[in-house]
Amino acid sequence: MKPLFAAFAAVTLSAGMATAQDINLPQQLSWTAYDTGSAGYNQAVAVGAALQDAAGINLRVLPGKNDVSRTEPLRQGRVQFSATGVGGSFMAQEGAFDFGAENWGPQPVRVLMANNGGAINLAVGVAGDLGIETYADLKGKRVAYIVGAPALNVNTEAYLAYGGLTWDDVTRVDFGGFGASWTGLIEGQVDAAFAATNSGNAYEAAAGPRGLFWPPVDPDNAEGLAAMQAIAPFFLPNLAKVGANIDGTEGYQGAGYPYPVLVATEETDEDLVYNMTKAMVELFPAYDGKAPGIGGWALDKQEMEWVVPYHEGTIRYYTEVGVWSDEAQANNDRLIERQAVLKAAWDALKAEAPADWEAAWSEARRKALADGGFEVVF
Structure with a gap:
């Protein structure tokens, strides 16, 4: 899977000229996003300002403390979209972690x-x-764990694995939300927490009395990377140029993955999704630069063959502007098939009503994926 790096001249030339007539969206839109101060929230607000300026559209951004609280309003239809991460996209699709609870299950997520x-x-x-230089130095230190946020916790676990550690090697400190974990770091309740490097919370921590340090991830450390990707296969080494204590430097060698991810559900109206995608692409010049790291929403940075399928409305727009390929469609079809296999396994298990749901679903999920020839993750 490689990012799409083609030049989209026609879209780029027309993008800055998007008008109210070009954007056929409701006057009131609602997204969920991460907590206030997070990169996801700040970027959603910037998109909302562009929608307001271009077409008088009011984007209401509802902050959610964790993956479940961001996804529940989407599932209930109280918001049209969610600007989430791998938790509300990949893990929701997989029915993994908190999404494996009996009242959840694999979700028909669409990107x-x-x-x-x-x-x-x-x-x-x-x-x-703390004088920490590597992730191995976190041994015995206090590390934040966000209740109800499996994506954040798996990511933290992946970094621990890179350092040769597990949760058993550190002191786990539970928090009710992402923002609270970083307040805890600033106020001395915890020593390490997970975030996007451009998160407002990270900038606040860097300016606080304790300061902030990002231990490096060596792209040549094959053993460490293998351990990291065994926990979170979506991670890749990456040199960041944006973030707390990173801006204006030669960069921070760490790791990353797509974030935020704008998702809907399979049932979301195709025309609505088509026009939301169109607005995101064609208003890009209006919101680019308005929040740290927001440039990654550019059309030429989209990963068309990712781990969660795209919505039909988005595919329609991408096809119109010439960026959708047969390979992307084949990948999308396979991912939808994966979701169907997971849903069938879930429904079959629900009919059996096992006493130990967690153990039974973990086994049934992995077996269904293996039997279908799909990669087994988690």
Whole structure:
């Protein structure tokens, strides 16, 4: 899977000229996003300002403390879209972690776009007053764990694995939300927490009394990377140029993945998704530069063959502008088939009503994926 790096001249030339007549969206839109101060929230607000200026559209951004609280309003139809991460996209699709609970299950998630900027990393930052230089140095330290946010916790676990550690090697400190974990780092309740390097919380920590340090990820450390990707296969080494204590430097060698990811559900109206995608692409010049790391929403940075399928409305727009390929369609079809296999396994298990749901679903899920010839993750 490689990012699409073609030149989209026709779209780029018309993008800055998008008008109210070009954007056929409701006057009131609602997204969920990460907590206030997060990169996802700040970028959603910037998109909302562009929609307001271009077409008088009001984008209401509802902050959610964790993956479940961001996804529940989408599932209930109380918001049209969610600017989420791998938790509300990949893990929701997989019915994994909190989405494996009996009242959840595999979700029919569909992608519109994702921020693949590469300018930021998604990393575990540590308090700068500890003298930590590597992730192995976190042994015995206090590490944040976000209740109800499996994506954040798996990511933290992946960084621990890179350092040869597990949760058993550190002191786990539970928090109710992403923002609270970083407040805890600043106020001395915890020593390490996960975030996008351009998160407002990370900037606040860097300016705080303890300071902030991002331990490096060596792209030549094959053993460490293998351990990291065994936990979170979506991670890749990346040199970040944007973020707390990173801006204006030669960069921070860490790791990253698409974030935020704008998603809908399979049932979301195709025309609505088509026009939301169109607005994201054609208003890009209006919101580019208005929040740290926001440039990754550019059309030429989209990963058309990712791990979660695209919505039919988005595919229609991408086809019209000439960026959708047969390979992307084949990948999309296979991902939809994967979702169907997971849903069938879920429905069959629900009919059996096992006493130990968690154990039974874990086994049934993995077996269904293996039997279908799909990669087994988690």
